[in-house]
Amino acid sequence: MSAQQIITIDEQGNRFVLNEENLSAVLQKVDPGMKVSVVAVAGAFRTGKSFLLDLFLRYLRSDQAAAEKSEELSDDWILSEGKYLEGNVNPVKGVDPGQVVRTASDKGFSWRGGNERNTTGIWLWSEPFLRKLPSGETIAVLLMDTQGMF
Numbered sequence: 001m002s003a004q005q006i007i008t009i010d011e012q013g014n015r016f017v018l019n020e021e022n023l024s025a026v027l028q029k030v031d032p033g034m035k036v037s038v039v040a041v042a043g044a045f046r047t048g049k050s051f052l053l054d055l056f057l058r059y060l061r062s063d064q065a066a067a068e069k070s071e072e073l074s075d076d077w078i079l080s081e082g083k084y085l086e087g088n089v090n091p092v093k094g095v096d097p098g099q100v101v102r103t104a105s106d107k108g109f110s111w112r113g114g115n116e117r118n119t120t121g122i123w124l125w126s127e128p129f130l131r132k133l134p135s136g137e138t139i140a141v142l143l144m145d146t147q148g149m150f
Contacts, residue, residue: 003109003145007122016121026124030140036128038142045148053145054109060129060141109145122146 004022009015030036039056041049066073109123128140 001125001127003123004126005121006124009121009147023124026126026128026142029126030128030142035137035139036142037131037139038144040144040146042146043148047148049148050109050145053143057108057125057143060143064129109143120147 004019004026006019006023006026008017008019010017039053041052043049063073109125123145125143128142130138131141132138
């Protein structure tokens, strides 16, 4: 499991390109006819969108694991290797000066502090999270990370 880039932006930054293969790979994991809830965070450049989605991902993973064991959810989801989050451990590499490219990681959405851009385009987590509504209906929850605007 990792984030999959479904929209890229060309080098001039004026054209969006859909990666149909990555989008299909995620959507084929959702049963036909099942309702889907997309949790996406959009907003200004460098305001914590990826960080917030990474927290959502940690929570959903922990909640799912607890449900599979018929246990109550503990506060451990906020911890990383026994300590509170202080920074992301996802790999990030520079391509050109001032440009950063995320690489896929099974740990979560890539995020980091500082002034340099971390997310380009639109990324979708590769696995849906199935949740049961109070009505008894099961829905698929997809997490989507977007590039900062403005």
